[in-house]
Amino acid sequence: MAFTFSPSIRNSISWPTMLVPDMPDINISLRNKGIYKGKRNINLRDLTKANVASPSLPLIAPPTPEERPGITHDCHHHHHVAWTSIPQERWEGELQVQGQIPLWLEGTYLRNGPGMWHIGDYNFRHLFDGYATLVRLGFRNGRLVAGHRQIESEAYRAAKKNKKICYREFSEVPKAANFLAYVGELASLFSGASLTDNANTGVVKLGDGRVVCLTETQKGSIVIDPETLETVGKFEYSDSLGGLIHSAHPIVTDEEFLTLLPDLVRAGYLVVRMEPGTNERRVIGRVNCRGGPAPGWVHSFPVTQHYVVVPEMPLRYCAQNLLKAEPTPLYKFEWHPESRAFMHVMCKTSGKIVASVEVPLFVTFHFINAYEEQDEDGRVTAIIADCCEHNSDTTILDRLRLQNLRSFNGEDVLPDARVGRFRIPLDGSPYGTLDAALEPNEHGRGMDMCSINPNYLGKKYRYAYACGAQRPCNFPNTLTKLDFELKKAKNWHEEGAVPSEPFFVARPGATEEDDG
Ligand SMILES: CC1=C(/C=C/C(C)=C/C=C/C(C)=C/C=C/C=C(C)/C=C/C=O)C(C)(C)CCC1
Numbered sequence: 001m002a003f004t005f006s007p008s009i010r011n012s013i014s015w016p017t018m019l020v021p022d023m024p025d026i027n028i029s030l031r032n033k034g035i036y037k038g039k040r041n042i043n044l045r046d047l048t049k050a051n052v053a054s055p056s057l058p059l060i061a062p063p064t065p066e067e068r069p070g071i072t073h074d075c076h077h078h079h080h081v082a083w084t085s086i087p088q089e090r091w092e093g094e095l096q097v098q099g100q101i102p103l104w105l106e107g108t109y110l111r112n113g114p115g116m117w118h119i120g121d122y123n124f125r126h127l128f129d130g131y132a133t134l135v136r137l138g139f140r141n142g143r144l145v146a147g148h149r150q151i152e153s154e155a156y157r158a159a160k161k162n163k164k165i166c167y168r169e170f171s172e173v174p175k176a177a178n179f180l181a182y183v184g185e186l187a188s189l190f191s192g193a194s195l196t197d198n199a200n201t202g203v204v205k206l207g208d209g210r211v212v213c214l215t216e217t218q219k220g221s222i223v224i225d226p227e228t229l230e231t232v233g234k235f236e237y238s239d240s241l242g243g244l245i246h247s248a249h250p251i252v253t254d255e256e257f258l259t260l261l262p263d264l265v266r267a268g269y270l271v272v273r274m275e276p277g278t279n280e281r282r283v284i285g286r287v288n289c290r291g292g293p294a295p296g297w298v299h300s301f302p303v304t305q306h307y308v309v310v311p312e313m314p315l316r317y318c319a320q321n322l323l324k325a326e327p328t329p330l331y332k333f334e335w336h337p338e339s340r341a342f343m344h345v346m347c348k349t350s351g352k353i354v355a356s357v358e359v360p361l362f363v364t365f366h367f368i369n370a371y372e373e374q375d376e377d378g379r380v381t382a383i384i385a386d387c388c389e390h391n392s393d394t395t396i397l398d399r400l401r402l403q404n405l406r407s408f409n410g411e412d413v414l415p416d417a418r419v420g421r422f423r424i425p426l427d428g429s430p431y432g433t434l435d436a437a438l439e440p441n442e443h444g445r446g447m448d449m450c451s452i453n454p455n456y457l458g459k460k461y462r463y464a465y466a467c468g469a470q471r472p473c474n475f476p477n478t479l480t481k482l483d484f485e486l487k488k489a490k491n492w493h494e495e496g497a498v499p500s501e502p503f504f505v506a507r508p509g510a511t512e513e514d515d516g
């Protein structure tokens with residue numbers, strides 16, 4: 001049975017490493033099909049996406065004693081190959097395995113994230129600007145065949161053709177003449193036509209089997225072929241809900257696709273649902289923002305079995321910044337601590353808001369999971385929602401500029417983060433709480449790129465997997481297993497490795513949450 005590990009892959013930005021968690025002893029090599037010939041040995045632990053993508057890179061040659069794979073050294077700096085563009089648009093080959101991939105691990109694992117950070121000799125500024133690279137790992141009979149391919153978004157094609165950026169990316173803004181010439185008159189600014197469709201934040205498999213790559217613009221929903229990784233075409237929403245943006249990480253199961261559509265005109269969010277086999281989103285309900293002047297950034301959001309949780313973070317969208325010609329300190333966003341922070345809870349079936357509470361200020365991009373807390377009689381008393389929380393500090397966005405990622409000099413510059421646990425009472429109290437779910441030193445005070453056993457989505461759960469930190473560092477450099485019951489973390493780290501978002505695959509027949 002072909003098994004696709006892709007239903008809710010958020011992987012996104014990924015530290016661009018293809019690293020299979022819990023397989024510390026596997027070595028693989030690249031046996032190339034197609035354009036590249038030859039066979040290479042690489043240790044999977046040290047394998048960066050650039051390595052996967054480019055068997056021609058010198059870094060996959062056996063390391064010299066002075067040189068760990070994945071990093072190059074000059075006198076004072078380490079330059080990690082992980083933060084450089086893939087050198088070709090597509091590649092496919094078998095990876096040689098040393099050690100053993102469990103035989104039950106069978107199927108295709110798709111990931112998507114930025115992989116190309118330059119056009120001609122112009123280098124992009126930010127990790128999130130990169131043009132999307134889709135990566136496929138096929139596991140079968142203990143063997144591993146990999147491939148990658150650029151997503152042919154309009155933005156990517158236009159950039160290649162014109163040798164310059166033609167659409168507004170995360171931090172990059174094309175020079176006025178570029179995009180006005182490319183997309184037409186000034187009205188395109190306001191219609192969103194100048195915004196990118198560079199689908200670089202994730203890939204989801206819909207209940208009907210279609211595989212869609214996403215970004216934060218609705219127009220950046222792109223259907224791909226999971227076998228060939230070819231771009232099939234735009235995913236066109238057939239409803240008339242309008243708006244320009246949506247959450248980068250919808251909740252996707254075999255039954256539904258749930259997402260949030262921020263309303264930048266009348267500050268709020270539409271909570272919408274799409275059934276498999278359709279392209280039509282239907283409104284479940286609407287949340288009006290309680291703090292102004294615009295909705296908070298909803299890169300992701302969590303759900304429980306019966307509720308959708310809508311976060312209202314004081315890091316808010318800024319329509320002016322979306323249209324500005326010059327880069328701004330917080331890109332398309334602004335930090336408004338005076339507007340306060342809120343969490344709203346909507347019933348999935350009725351669309352009614354059952355709680356709307358003020359919470360401490362927070363900064364999060366990735367929610368981990370949420371569940372309903374019950375009393376002894378089985379009544380739901382509160383919603384618990386967990387996220388990777390950056391201590392209500394937006395500095396992490398700046399740290400993820402490529403220049404910062406590429407220039408580690410031994411200084412500990414990764415801002416602290418924690419597992420933020422919200423408790424949202426359902427008894428009508430006006431306030432919710434936000435605390436660390438475990439002592440952040442357990443995971444080196446680094447925390448992002450989280451995942452869970454997908455069978456526990458929306459349910460009470462004990463374990464999460466993420467990237468933490470072994471300091472000093474400039475990006476989250478450990479693979480971490482979090483145990484919320486024991487309040488402990490188990491960390492794996494190896495110098496020179498760039499772990500990416502772990503993905504949990506349950507072992508067939510498993511009864512324990514962490515058996516996989
Ligand atoms: C927001 C708009 C856009 C694009 C947004 C994009 C591409 C956002 C990507 C955000 C990601 C990948 C966030 C990941 C965060 C990871 C963190 C904080 C890791 C921390 C580690 O310590 C446009 C599409 C450009 C235009 C509309 C607005």
Ligand SMILES: [Fe+2]
Pocket residue numbers: 010011012013201248249299365366
């Ligand atoms: Fe993300």
